[in-house]
Amino acid sequence: MRWWDIDGGVLALERELFGADSWSPELFWSELADPVSRRYVVAESGRDLAGYGGVSVQSDEAYIQTIAVAPAYQRRGIGRTLLADLLTTARLRGAMTAGLEVRADNAPAQLLYARFGFEPVGIRRGYYQPSNVDAVVMFVEGVGAASYEQLLERSRGPADGR
Numbered sequence: 001m002r003w004w005d006i007d008g009g010v011l012a013l014e015r016e017l018f019g020a021d022s023w024s025p026e027l028f029w030s031e032l033a034d035p036v037s038r039r040y041v042v043a044e045s046g047r048d049l050a051g052y053g054g055v056s057v058q059s060d061e062a063y064i065q066t067i068a069v070a071p072a073y074q075r076r077g078i079g080r081t082l083l084a085d086l087l088t089t090a091r092l093r094g095a096m097t098a099g100l101e102v103r104a105d106n107a108p109a110q111l112l113y114a115r116f117g118f119e120p121v122g123i124r125r126g127y128y129q130p131s132n133v134d135a136v137v138m139f140v141e142g143v144g145a146a147s148y149e150q151l152l153e154r155s156r157g158p159a160d161g162r
Contacts, residue, residue, distance in 0.1 A: 001040035001052055003032055009049035010042070017068050021128045031056075031065065038065070039089045043078050053082040055090055055098075062090030062143065064100035067109070079112055084155045087116065087143060091152070096144040101135035103128060113138050117151065 001010065006028045014022045031038050031054055040054035051069035055062055064086055069079045090098055101124060102109045110120075118138035127135035142148050 001032060001042050001054070003029065005042050005049070005052070006032075010052055013049055013052070013068055013070055016071070020130050021133070023066070039086065040065075041082065041085055043069075043073075043082055045073060048072075051078045051082055053086050055086040057090050057093040057095050060094055060096040060144070062087070062093075062095035062098040064098065074108075079109070080115070080155055083112065083116060084152050087148075088152055091143055091149065094144070097139060097141050098143050099137065099139045101127060101137055104134040104136050110136060110138070116140060116155070117142070117148070 006025055010028060011022075011025060028040075032040060037058055038054060038056050041052065042049060043051040049070060050073040051067070053067040054065040056065055057063075064083070067079055067082050067086075069082070087098060098118070100113065100118065102113060104123065117140040119140065120136050121139050122137040124135040124137060126132045140148075
């Protein structure tokens with residue numbers, strides 16, 4: 001992701017998917033301003049923005065900051081590909097664990113994360129504001145292990161899920 005992607009589709013997709021809970025342009029810019037501990041990527045199909053995601057890595061811990069896939073591109077493996085890319089970055093930067101928050105009402109995303117070994121460890125009540133939706137906190141250990149690298153390699157199938 002580059003700064004021009006923010007106004008070039010990321011903000012529109014963010015608002016479409018997350019409504020009032022959307023990140024601001026300033027938040028995206030501040031994330032992109034820290035390439036040492038952050039990595040943000042976009043998925044494109046032709047000229048369309050199909051999705052985006054970001055990860056933060058501090059010491060041996062990674063945190064998936066965001067993943068979004070445009071409705072027209074959902075259920076085609078794009079979220080899986082984005083997550084695999086972010087977790088590969090985390091591994092390369094020395095992460096041993098990874099965590100994230102996901103909306104409690106987003107069962108498809110929770111299933112995706114579970115496929116990558118994430119397990120629920122708690123609930124943050126009213127985390128998403130102003131909608132007051134709870135967040136499920138999920139973690140996975142062993143991201144730095146060879147067996148996890150194999151899981152990531154298996155997840156890199158065709159983007160359409162075949």
